[in-house]
Each structure stands twice: as structure tokens, then as C-alpha cells.
Amino acid sequence: MEDQLKKIKEKALKEHIPIIMDDTLQEIEKRMKQNNPSKILEIGTAVGYSAICFSKFLKEQGFIDTIERDEQRAKEAKENIKTMGLENKINLYVGDAVEILPTLDQKYDMIFIDAAKGKYPFFLKESLRMLSQKGIIFADNILYKGYVLGDYNKHKQRTAVRNLREYIAETTNNPNLETEILEVGDGLAITKIKR
Ligand code: SAH
Numbered sequence: 001m002e003d004q005l006k007k008i009k010e011k012a013l014k015e016h017i018p019i020i021m022d023d024t025l026q027e028i029e030k031r032m033k034q035n036n037p038s039k040i041l042e043i044g045t046a047v048g049y050s051a052i053c054f055s056k057f058l059k060e061q062g063f064i065d066t067i068e069r070d071e072q073r074a075k076e077a078k079e080n081i082k083t084m085g086l087e088n089k090i091n092l093y094v095g096d097a098v099e100i101l102p103t104l105d106q107k108y109d110m111i112f113i114d115a116a117k118g119k120y121p122f123f124l125k126e127s128l129r130m131l132s133q134k135g136i137i138f139a140d141n142i143l144y145k146g147y148v149l150g151d152y153n154k155h156k157q158r159t160a161v162r163n164l165r166e167y168i169a170e171t172t173n174n175p176n177l178e179t180e181i182l183e184v185g186d187g188l189a190i191t192k193i194k195r
């Protein structure tokens with residue numbers, strides 16, 4: 001199985017699919033080990049690499065809901081999930097998360113946001129609606145190559161940068177939330193509900 005996973009990872013890297021970086025994954029795994037989640041929501045499946053990695057830390061009976069809008073990638077994700085024997089643990093929604101999220105109504109104890117950067121504020125709103133009291137939200141690429149904390153604003157990616165800044169502002173200014181921003185990978189925001 002480790003071999004299969006390695007193959008999936010190497011193929012994705014070769015095809016320039018932006019799968020989770022090793023140090024980001026380690027940081028998330030560290031927290032999953034302390035507190036195994038039973039329900040995970042992932043926004044942005046790509047070919048299923050991160051979901052497959054996360055599945056190792058699920059509680060018994062736990063499952064992952066994951067959303068991917070690119071049909072080709074979703075198809076490959078489905079195949080990879082099957083190869084790994086995880087059809088019963090990983091449930092893939094094919095479509096735009098902007099449309100699918102409002103149709104979901106569950107409590108998740110871990111949410112991984114890893115899709116269109118311009119939609120992060122919307123993903124946050126939907127995630128907070130479905131986050132369990134002890135849940136945790138991870139948002140990948142939050143520092144976007146360092147653009148987000150710089151004075152950068154003249155670029156075709158400025159909508160993404162503006163929305164990532166808005167995500168950080170909303171999670172850090174909300175008195176009910178506790179947020180850490182880590183400089184691992186492309187930046188990882190970790191948000192919990194204050195207790
Ligand atoms: N989490 C994956 C990598 C995801 S890459 C891993 O680490 O293995 C980001 C993915 O999000 C891309 O495949 C892209 O097609 C998808 N995506 C971007 N915007 C989306 C949206 N609005 N709805 C659903 N998927 C989206």
C-alpha cells in the first residue's frame with residue numbers, strides 16, 4: 001500500500017498537480033495523531049493524494065467527504081481511492097464546491113481547505129457552519145508564495161491574494177476563533193473554536 005501511495009504521489013508531482021507538501025502534511029498529521037478525527041471534509045481533492053494520507057488517521061467508522069470540480073482529476077481520484085481499497089472511507093463529490101458545500105449539512109471535526117484561493121472566504125463561512133465544537137480547520141496555501149504578507153498588489157493573482165488576506169483577517173479578528181499561521185509549505189492556517 002505504501003508503494004501504491006508513493007506511485008500516486010510521484011505521478012501527481014510529475015504532472016505538476018499541486019498536492020500537499022511534505023512539511024504541511026507532517027504538521028497536519030501531528031495534530032491528527034493527537035486527536036483522531038472521525039469526519040473529515042476536504043475542499044479540493046485533485047487526485048486524492050491528501051485524502052488517502054489523511055484516511056490513515058481516521059477513527060474507526062470515520063469517513064472523508066472530498067470535493068473536486070475537475071472531472072479528469074476526479075476520475076483519477078476515484079481510481080486511486082479504489083486502488084487503495086478506500087471506497088468505503090472516502091466519498092468523492094464531483095462538482096464546484098461553491099455549489100456543493102451549501103447542500104452539505106454535517107458536523108466535521110476536521111476540514112481541509114485546498115482549492116480556489118479566490119473562494120477562501122466563502123469556504124471559511126461554509127466550514128464554520130459545519131465545524132464541530134472541537135473541530136479544526138486547516139487552510140493550505142494561505143501565504144501564497146509570500147505574496148499574502150508582502151505589500152504585493154500588482155499582479156494578475158491579486159484577487160487570490162486579496163481573498164487570502166480576507167481569510168486571515170476573518171479568522172484572526174473573530175473573537176470566537178483561535179488561529180495560527182504556519183510558514184510550512186505554501187503557508188498553513190490552523191483555526192479552532194475558542195473554548
Ligand atoms: N488536496 C489535494 C490537492 C488539491 S489541488 C492534495 O493535496 O492531494 C486543488 C484542487 O482544487 C484542484 O484539483 C482544483 O481542480 C480543485 N478546485 C479548485 N477550485 C475548486 C472548486 N471551487 N470546487 C471544487 N474543486 C476545486
Ligand code: MG
Pocket residue numbers: 018019020114140141
Ligand atoms: Mg495546496
